[in-house]
Amino acid sequence: VLVLVRSPLPRLRALLQRCWGRLERGLWPGVFGGQSPPWGPALAVQGPALVPQGINDAGESSAEAPSLLESIVWMAAPKQRRTIEVNRCRRRNPRKLIEIKRNIDVCPECGNLKQKHVLCGYCYAKVKEETRLIRMEIHKKEGGPFNAPTVETVVLYEGEKPTEEDEGKRIIERARKRPSWFVQN
Amino acid sequence: MRLSVVAAISHGRVYRRLGLGPRSRLDLLRNLVTALVRHERIETPWARADEMRGYAERLIDYAKRGDKDERAMRMADFWLTEKDLIHKLFKVLAPRFQPHPGSYTRLLQIPNRDGLDRAKMAVIELKGNPLPPLVRPRRASDKTLLNQLLKGYRQDAQQAAASRGTPV
Numbered sequence A: 001v002l003v004l005v006r007s008p009l010p011r012l013r014a015l016l017q018r019c020w021g022r023l024e025r026g027l028w029p030g031v032f033g034g035q036s037p038p039w040g041p042a043l044a045v046q047g048p049a050l051v052p053q054g055i056n057d058a059g060e061s062s063a064e065a066p067s068l069l070e071s072i073v074w075m076a077a078p079k080q081r082r083t084i085e086v087n088r089c090r091r092r093n094p095r096k097l098i099e100i101k102r103n104i105d106v107c108p109e110c111g112n113l114k115q116k117h118v119l120c121g122y123c124y125a126k127v128k129e130e131t132r133l134i135r136m137e138i139h140k141k142e143g144g145p146f147n148a149p150t151v152e153t154v155v156l157y158e159g160e161k162p163t164e165e166d167e168g169k170r171i172i173e174r175a176r177k178r179p180s181w182f183v184q185n
Numbered sequence B: 001m002r003l004s005v006v007a008a009i010s011h012g013r014v015y016r017r018l019g020l021g022p023r024s025r026l027d028l029l030r031n032l033v034t035a036l037v038r039h040e041r042i043e044t045p046w047a048r049a050d051e052m053r054g055y056a057e058r059l060i061d062y063a064k065r066g067d068k069d070e071r072a073m074r075m076a077d078f079w080l081t082e083k084d085l086i087h088k089l090f091k092v093l094a095p096r097f098q099p100h101p102g103s104y105t106r107l108l109q110i111p112n113r114d115g116l117d118r119a120k121m122a123v124i125e126l127k128g129n130p131l132p133p134l135v136r137p138r139r140a141s142d143k144t145l146l147n148q149l150l151k152g153y154r155q156d157a158q159q160a161a162a163s164r165g166t167p168v
Helices: A010-025 A052-073 A084-091 A121-142 B003-008 B022-039 B046-064 B070-079 B084-097 B145-165
Strands: A104-106 A113-115 A153-156 A170-173 B041-045 B105-110 B121-126
Touching: A121 A170, B022 B041, B022 B046, B022 B070, B022 B084, B022 B121, B041 B046, B046 B070, B046 B084, B046 B105, B046 B121, B070 B084
Parallel strands: A153 A170
Antiparallel strands: A104 A113, B041 B121, B105 B121
16 A cells, blocks of 8 residues: 655644554554555565465465365266267268258249249349339439329330220330230230 | 246247337338338338238228228328328229229248348239239140140040940
8 A cells, every 4th residue: 555645734744643653553443444454574474474364365265266166076078089970970960961952943934943932033133123124214204202193103115005994094114125024914 | 827938938929029129110010011002012021021911901901991081091191101102092002902802912032132141032012013023924834744645635535435425
């Protein structure tokens, strides 16, 4: 414990000297909270620790260590090395292998592979691109945000005229030939 | 009664837990419903699309009642955050689906998302939308081997029946 004293006034100095004297003589026991003051023996002494605090520490640490050791003793550990045969059985058990998919088919439109219950990736990409271009045309026609029309919409390609069904509908023009997979109703 | 264990088991629970909490889940689904009504075809994770489907179809059922109905208007006001879509709902979608008794949406699974999460994605669309179709209905071809064999068997059976019929 470092105590810094910066040239105190005479009265303060006298007070400090009195307090220090009381501490050294043990007449002020409440200062360190019931523990002994933190200074050890003045000379280096060989033999068991003379400071009572030192004995308490040793006792506490030796009391703590057995509890750790006791808890370690109860932990599980393998008794024998697992042989490679046993290891192989565990690693190659059908439960651990990747299961093979039997629901893969050929898409009848484009010939790519697809899962039976999923849409074909190639065909969906085609449709997605076309819808993106149609939506760009819609955006150009609407002008700004929040201008959704109150009539149906119909998409017409190059050289097509609206039929009698498309009477009151909003017409979206696409500047290309109609794709074969987009049948006009 | 051990209420804590009952809370941990989820047997029979029908609502998924999405977002940050129940209110967040409803906001998420509300955004998706608004997007569906605006764009008529959206691509989202499958769980969200499945959860949203019921709400979208019930909203259309409410819209079919007509815009004079107070409850229908309040529902549309809550579920559609963009208010120009309320007009679209009552003037375009309600007449479009008036002849149909139910199932106004189509939910199809698409290949998993390309990002790190490889999420199960789906595309949900309103039927009768003006966009290009996702799946073309295929009629069974008469030229496949099985259909040709069945056709031959049918013809043989008819001939046998005719030849047994005429002598009698």
